Amino acid sequence: MSLPYVVALELNVNSEPGNFEIKYKEVSQIIESLSISCKKIENSVWIIKSDYKPAEILDRIRKVIASEDLVFVCELKNNKQGWLNTEAWKFMNDNIFN
Template sequence: MDKPYIISYDLDNPGQKYDQVEKIIKSFGGAYIKIQGSVWLVRNSLSPEDMCTKLEQALDKNDCLFVCELVKNYQGLATDDQWKFIRENIFS
């Protein structure tokens, strides 16, 4: 069953493989949107553990990663297009 998640990360020196992290997130399938520099909302059938395991391939020991299931209780500042995508694809 697809669920909504937030993925947040900090890639510290020396490795900073942002392109590889983005490619891995997009490979999860389902819906995804990058809403801030290192913050994504995704909806897919993977568990947080599965996503972390896949993302660890692109992370160094000094990088940080957070994956958490979301509930439909949110607020913030985003573009109209981002809100539309979130409503239709993340919290559908």
């Protein structure tokens, strides 16, 4: 069964030059590949709908990041408030909480 999640990460900006961008792109691709629906709502925050469990999502991301990088994966409930643009709210209501 597909569930909604928030995925947030903080990559170590002190990585070798160019490595940060490569890692970020790899993580983005992994998140998208594990998602039925996916929307990046902040620089390093995604709202997704996935058939995978949080531990499975984390395991896949951890394969490409360093030990000092931070990742948070949490199931979402349709009990939300925030200050986002109209496009983000529409996406969530149509694709995540439907």
